[in-house]
Amino acid sequence: xxxxxxxxxxxxxxxxxxxxxxxxxxxxxxxxxxxxxxxxxxxxxxxxxxxxxxxxxxxxxxxxxxxxxxxxxxxxxxxxxxxxxx
Numbered sequence: 001x002x003x004x005x006x007x008x009x010x011x012x013x014x015x016x017x018x019x020x021x022x023x024x025x026x027x028x029x030x031x032x033x034x035x036x037x038x039x040x041x042x043x044x045x046x047x048x049x050x051x052x053x054x055x056x057x058x059x060x061x062x063x064x065x066x067x068x069x070x071x072x073x074x075x076x077x078x079x080x081x082x083x084x085x086x
Contacts, residue, residue, distance in 0.1 A: 020056050 011017050012033075022030045032043040032052040043052070064072060 020052055 020030070020032055029044055030049045030053070032048055034041045034043065043049070063069070
């Protein structure tokens with residue numbers, strides 16, 4: 001689990017990544033963490049959680065599956081156009 005948390009920390013540091021945290025215990029509320037170049041926020045109100053969960057669900061529904069994403073990244077990495085730019 002330590003390695004997983006370390007990886008989450010690495011990924012969360014990327015400028016294009018947003019995390020939505022949910023906890024398995026019923027008494028623990030979900031949290032949305034937002035960070036930009038100058039500030040960070042923890043959002044915990046039900047309205048905020050619902051709003052960001054909806055956005056996340058829409059993004060996830062329109063995204064490629066993990067398998068197709070991996071294949072697509074591989075195609076891009078090995079494309080002739082890519083090797084000409086590198």
